[in-house]
Amino acid sequence: AQRVTQPEKLLSVFKGAPVELKCNYSYSGSPELFWYVQYSRQRLQLLLRHISRESIKGFTADLNKGETSFHLKKPFAQEEDSAMYYCALTASGGSYIPTFGRGTSLIVHP
């Protein structure tokens, strides 16, 4: 079974501070990991995926298979980053059903 854990329900930082949203997963095979973002009262949208190794809006995430983690990082938070962030896992080469973590609410204060 695949499982995604986001240990923090809420993360509160000041503008300009570094941000790290934690995500751990459990899956016996080779996973595909994603971060989705949901701004206030909007739909969830893909932020980034591990396979692309990209930086989006200053955010990066590295898949660490040894620690089974896919933490989302940004060196300097902006107020517009305030949103709900969901980590998700899809089983590579098999079921394409995304399993989501419970989400972390990021609040960036001015």
Place this chain on the structure above:
Amino acid sequence: DAGVIQSPRHEVTEMGQEVTLRCKPISGHDYLFWYRQTMMRGLELLIYFNNNVPIDDSGMPEDRFSAKMPNASFSTLKIQPSEPRDSAVYFCASSLTGGTLAGTEAFFGQGTRLTVV
């Protein structure tokens, strides 16, 4: 494509009434998902379809919930009878699978905010 379209955006109903939520997936997508979002539980997968066929409905909380996908461009989630604890935001999402090397992204609708009083 306008993306995944859900209707209504908001629904307020009285306990015991039937509620029907609607979803139009992105054309050509072969998977459709229904999720429920609450503060307590986050995003829960209720049911998903592959090529219009229900594959796994183990996430459907009770027999009061049912979902159908009569064709590739339409799906419904029905709650009958509705209860106050069903109040949540219900999301529909679709994805295109098979052969992609870039990771399978799920595209979400705007959601339906359901309030049962």
